[in-house]
Amino acid sequence: MNNAQRCLSSFHLSKHLTGNQRLWNAREEGQREHLKRGDRIRRRVGKREMINEGESGAYRNGGVKEYVAANYVRVLAKLDVLDAKNENETAEGDFEDENGSGSKMNIYGHVATIDLSDAKNNSELLDEKFIRCLHEPVLIQNAFEKSRHGSASSWTLRKLLEAHEEEEKRTGGLFQTTVRVRMEDGAPSGNNGRRNAKAFVYAEQSHEAIRNRKFQPPSLTQQMPFANGLSRVLEYSGDGAYIQSELPSNLKDEMEHDYSRVFTSFENSEEFVESQPLRLWLSKRGSISPLHFDASISTLTQLKGEKTFLLFAPFSGLSQCYLYPDWHPLRRRSQLSINDERIRNGLRAYEATLSEGDVLIFPPRWLHHVESSNKTNYSVSITRRYIYNASSGVNTDTSYALRFAKWAKTRDKGTKALSRLYSSGMVNPDFPSRFNLAVIDLDEDGKCPKLCETKTFERNVQEKWKVCVKALSDRIVARTKNISSICVRGSIARGAAVDFESDCDLIVVFENERPNEQELQDLRSELEDVRAQEFPFAKKIDVRFEKNRDELNAEQLFTLATSSLCVSGEDIPKSSSRMAPVRTCFPTLLEDVNSAIENGSEKAMSWACKRCLRAAFESQKRTRFTREISRCCEIVCEEDYPKKKYEVGDLETALVIAVKGPKMVFGDAYWLEMSTALLERLSNCILSAKI
Incomplete structure (x- = not known):
């Protein structure tokens, strides 16, 4: 009997065994027993094929062995144990990569x-x-x-x-x-x-x-x-x-x-x-x-x-x-x-x-x-x-989301991608220049020059905005006591406020204890009414109430020194020393992003994207300083993309979400899921790219 006859004979034996009516009707125990017999038959067939390798080598790579194995699969399927057998044969231990060293991909x-x-x-x-x-x-x-x-x-x-x-x-x-x-x-x-x-x-x-x-x-x-x-x-x-x-x-x-x-x-x-x-x-x-x-x-x-x-x-x-x-x-x-x-x-x-x-x-x-x-x-x-x-020729969709998708599919790297956002009109090309979003060069000691060194409230603030700030300041003084200083910050302080787009940002510092929260909330509401009736060109009022100067932290002092001008009371910006930039977004980035994702609103997602852009800027030692998100994005693209710190396009996408909102970028259906994925990977990358 040659090898082929032996293999076929063994397979006929397996058919005979599977034909046993008791085994066909067997439940779990009988199926397992028959499965063991089938395995023994398959192993026996394999051994017989190798008896004379020189004469029967053709059978090892197909032929009878493959015929037997195929019918063995059919037998297991008829017994309804094919899937159970293979689902239980899971590997032990972790999967190793293709070089046997375990997955190492970041x-x-x-x-x-x-x-x-x-x-x-x-x-x-x-x-x-x-x-x-x-x-x-x-x-x-x-x-x-x-x-x-x-x-x-x-x-x-x-x-x-x-x-x-x-x-x-x-x-x-x-x-x-x-x-x-x-x-x-x-x-x-x-x-x-x-x-x-x-x-x-x-x-x-x-x-x-x-x-x-x-x-x-x-x-x-x-x-x-x-x-x-x-x-x-x-x-x-x-x-x-x-x-x-x-x-x-x-x-x-x-x-x-x-x-x-x-x-x-x-x-x-x-x-x-x-x-x-x-x-x-x-x-x-x-x-x-x-x-x-x-x-x-x-x-x-x-x-x-x-x-x-x-x-x-x-x-x-x-x-x-x-x-x-x-x-x-x-x-x-x-x-x-x-x-x-x-x-x-x-x-x-x-x-x-x-x-x-x-x-x-x-x-x-x-x-x-x-x-x-x-x-x-x-x-x-x-x-x-x-x-x-x-x-x-059927696509008539001209939505912003589709325009953004076309940009994303053909985007360039770093500053080129950002430039094309402006040139394509995805972001208004006048956005940085309209607000005079200047980047400040640090001095040789790595400290930031003060805004009050080159500007004053009376001389540099635009006239209509000056009237607005003074009116609001007078209302605050009339309604509260123990005020030490009132300062204006941001685009108004730089003399670059834009009608119907700039906010009126004020900082009020008290001499000792500040009023309770209810009184401050009532005051904010009153100031908002004044803005709406008398100064509608101001987009909104943002007032920060701080305790006495001795309790101001480094972030608050840095903001007063670098981006604020005194309106009334003690001139805190002028009396402050130059300071090195303070990281305000990077330390709490993960907490901020998780909080925004949990909130799940468009406003929260846009805010988290702003935090990401500023945190990316703060993650590395710079020779310049800015708080404006478009300038942060430009500098990070310019300095960090060549170092392969970020995936191409993610920072620019965060900028568009911060300016336009996530629905404009991803559409009405699944903007939350797409924004969440972006924030999670971008925040993780920023935190891993720290100084």
Whole structure:
């Protein structure tokens, strides 16, 4: 009896065992016992194949062994233990990176997350307008109706096997599954020329160099029955594989009609054309798709297990990831692994972890590295891709959000991006100059000159604003006692107030105890009434009431010295000494951002963006000082972007939100989620970039 006969004989034995009626009807105990017998049979078959390697080597890489393994998968599926067996075979310990050293990538931030199970998130708002304005990755949780009732888990291995075999039978075997397998002598996919045993690197098989065998690719695709491919993925035969194949028609119908609502958003718009139909991605735990980018808008729906994406913005990622040339069979792929120092130090990763029922959407040219989680033995995902149909001519949307999205998709780096915000009209180009937002050079001791050294209230404040300040000051003196000093600060003090846009900012310092809060609140209301009736050109009144001078802290003294002029009483600015800039936003940034996110209002988000811009300025030692957010943004872009401290565009986005508000930037539907993600990653980056 030769090797093939032995293998077939062993397989007939396994069929005989599975035909036992008692085992077919067995519950948990009987299934486990039969599973053990099946494992013993499979191991016996494997040993028999290796009896005479010289004579039967052909069987080791396919043939009988793969036939046996495929039928072993079918047996487990019929016993309804295929999924239970593989769900229990989870790996022990943490997943190691592709070089076996553990993940070391620094995470810049998490992608924006929208939960459609949240009552306030109406899934109808996930429409083509939202997709059109999308310029960064977004994770949609509970993205399809069935996932909210626990039905995402119905995408079992048995279900997939039965659906594919039904399609194979219906088409007479013409329908085959595309399976990516690694090549023994393929190009290395890790660092230092080492081959990564868990990575599946795409290669363009139609490329002339591969067809002429001038280039040995790291992997190739093969067409085979689904059961054969599944046995390879689960490593019952071969050394692993990755199913990357078109879905059979019955599963396509289920996905399109019963599951993901994301697809509807694209299909309802004539502006998007499908570039790749629904595609199944089935992999074993720990499988990796190394760094690469797609040319289309990508959607990935996670149906079983978990996947983690590390994504990198195209503006910084593509120029620093050492892509293969466009003529190469591995084009659109990076030559470096995720843990190469040049990637870790040069790029900032956006992280997204997908659980069952989640969908990730990300724009074209976003570099990404994908890992299948160890929490289950396998991962099932569905992808669908789209391209923008520029010739549709149906887009009549001229909203600010869409204009901003166009800026974000084509933005430059640092000060160039900021300049284009002004030149495109996204931010009024006169904004800095209208308010005379000067930047003050520090002296040789690192101290800031005082405003009163070059200006006085009587000589430099505009006349109409001078009348306004004096009237309000007189009202404060008449209504309160023990006032030591009243000062005006900001654009009025600089002589640069703008009608209907500038605030009237006053600082009132008492000699000892100040009035109680109720009295001060009543006074604020009275001053606001005076402003509205007599001085409507002032946007609002902002009055700070402070205790006696001896109790003023460094921040308050610095504000009085550098940006204030005395209106009446003791001239505190003049009697103060020059001071080094005081960090006012950086120390409390994390607390401020968390507070704003918890509040969840537009005003809170805009305020937090202002805090971020000022904290970014304060995070480094400067030779200049400013408090104005546009100047802070300009200086940080100029000085810190070359040092790769921030992701391109985030600071500029924070500036636009601070000036225009988050709804103007992200639209009416999910501005809160998008703003939250921006604030979290930007604040973390600012705090890690401190002096």
